[in-house]
Amino acid sequence: MGNPSNPVRVDMLKGRPREFSSVGGYPIFYAREGAAHCPVCALEAEQAGDLMDTARVNWEDHELFCDNCSERVESAYGEPEADEPARSVDDSDRREERRQMGLTD
Numbered sequence: 001m002g003n004p005s006n007p008v009r010v011d012m013l014k015g016r017p018r019e020f021s022s023v024g025g026y027p028i029f030y031a032r033e034g035a036a037h038c039p040v041c042a043l044e045a046e047q048a049g050d051l052m053d054t055a056r057v058n059w060e061d062h063e064l065f066c067d068n069c070s071e072r073v074e075s076a077y078g079e080p081e082a083d084e085p086a087r088s089v090d091d092s093d094r095r096e097e098r099r100q101m102g103l104t105d
């Protein structure tokens with residue numbers, strides 16, 4: 001996990017720290033000495049002379065927080081609300097099913 005002798009630079013996009021990977025648009029975070037940094041904090045640390053150890057994509061940790069500003073780092077696949085279908089649709093489908101079977105609520 002990381003190689004302190006080979007620090008990474010914060011990837012910039014139009015003058016701002018890039019928050020999503022250029023390929024696929026996955027959320028990026030940085031780590032230094034085991035602490036997660038959002039891209040903004042990573043850049044601030046870099047400007048203060050503390051280079052990040054690694055740059056990573058947050059694939060599916062939906063409870064990853066920046067250790068500096070406590071902002072949540074978005075995840076590529078772990079968003080709990082992303083794979084949950086809208087409940088109201090489910091309920092009306094089920095009710096329609098019962099109606100077709102001749103059942104009433």
Ligand SMILES: [Zn+2]
Pocket residue numbers: 037038039040041042066067068069070071
């Ligand atoms: Zn931060």
